[in-house]
Amino acid sequence: MRLIRLGAEPSAVGADVRAALTTWGVGNEIVGGVALLGVQPPDCPRPLDAVVVMPRGVLVIVGVDLPDPAMRLEAPLAGQWKIDGWPLVSPDGTPNPATEAVEAATAVAHRIQAMRATPLPVSTVVAVGPYVKQVVQPTSDLNRGVRVLHPKPTTLMASARELATSALPCSVEQAAKLLAVVSPSGSPPQVAALLAEGFSDAPTPDLASASTMLIPKVTDPRPTSRKRLPWLLWAGGAVVSLLLVVWLVVALASGDDTAAAVSESPPPQPTTVVVDGTSFTPQSAHRNDECAPQAYGDVKAWLIANECRRLERAQYETAIDNRKVTVVVASLDVLDAPSAQAFHAVVVAPGSGGINGLDGKPLERAAFASSIKGTRVHIAQAVWAGGAGDPLLDAVAKQALRLPAQ
Incomplete structure (x- = not known):
């Protein structure tokens, strides 16, 4: 110093x-x-x-x-x-x-x-x-x-x-x-x-690309094999044809409801995002072309007076010592890089307000982190699920800056 x-x-x-x-x-x-x-x-x-x-x-x-x-x-x-x-x-x-x-x-x-x-x-x-x-x-x-x-x-x-x-x-x-x-x-x-x-x-290179992985949940862990002999393909085809005939007979006998049930596919599972060893499970996401209605305090006043092209927000869930944590990340695209710098200065000022959660309400005493890149300002907030935040969640908020907002 x-x-x-x-x-x-x-x-x-x-x-x-x-x-x-x-x-x-x-x-x-x-x-x-x-x-x-x-x-x-x-x-x-x-x-x-x-x-x-x-x-x-x-x-x-x-x-x-x-x-x-x-x-x-x-x-x-x-x-x-x-x-x-x-x-x-x-x-x-x-x-x-x-x-x-x-x-x-x-x-x-x-x-x-x-x-x-x-x-x-x-x-x-x-x-x-x-x-x-x-x-x-x-x-x-x-x-x-x-x-x-x-x-x-x-x-x-x-x-x-x-x-x-x-x-x-x-x-x-x-x-x-x-x-x-x-x-x-x-x-x-x-x-x-x-x-x-x-x-x-x-x-410094953007940290958003560092130490971050997308890991989809596997719905069927059984591996497939491509080393079978060609004659097995013919046998497999015969079995499939036989099963199709049986399925058609059952479908016709049972009516449309049963056929619909047979053809229904399971819903896709959420993707887990891992940042520096911490897993974040996406819960929901939202995009707004009007930014100011989703903010409060001085942050809202700045967004009313200045142009903001788009606000993207996403909510994640993680855990610390088996205690659930709610994380909300927001990415705001403003007019230009100088505007992004000016807006970021408002965001980090003590008592200047912030961006609401996806339920339209401020997160109570949320741990906070922010960053800036080009015309975008990124904000991450972390609170205990169903409650408020505390300084123990500061590290989680910093990690959450690397999460995608959409």
Whole structure:
């Protein structure tokens, strides 16, 4: 991780953030990337302790100074924060300081979208101090890509790895543009420095074709043999002719209903799609020429205002430890590649909404992953069958990006 200090830390805990990032050292042995310290991107409402641009994601780190050290901090995004069971009272009367942090991260995501920079996922880290032993967050907040933590090197590193979820790594050229968008003043690092931090020097091949197999279910496992002698063909033909005569006699005697029953073929079995050893069974699929009615939140607003040619969705089923998982994948074809990048930036922004399931309803607290290729944006969501999702399903959502949407 290469550090570039642009200004003073706006919070006292920002010094801990800088110290944690410094321990990672230069290069990509830990996570790689470039951290801009003390930066205030254009249109951002406040200075930020750090914006970390990694090959597979962007972290917006906002420091929050607590009045005292704490053993346990309850930190919901919407609700009262509590320190060791006591409500945290802020000078301006807000129930918690996370609101400003999320607004700042949203402003950075919108800035990246407006400037059509690389659509990496933008996540939020609220760094709290001077010391907190344990932070408790609702699962729904974790699924939004927001982490509240005391910035020890290990906890901050774990969050960086967990939140950097882009299927494709950012190239050197894209990274330079992204850094310039976040901080227009100054110059991005040289190409050699960006390569050393894990950014690619060329577009990465599409992962959709990697480690994916289609395995049809076999309805008749008995092998056929082609090594019989020719005289067996004549014998077989005679037997078949005899059976046809018998079948005609039975059909005529039993009526049309019986004949229809004899000629009925079994329904085809679904195809199993295997991605990295995980089997996904298709359940249903649907295609829409109008995309906006199948979305909600900011995603729907963007689709109303912009052209979307087609939406393809498919539902799959898999299992983890004998517990069923419902997976919904969506592929949206928009006007052009720049539009796809702009739309993807909206999709990955915290709290921006998403695409409904095939039943027309949002998936509750779904594990989420997304990718982009050309004019198409791919979205994968995973929840426990009949219920909501949790972080345990993040790996399933990433795998599901390689599933066909039709």
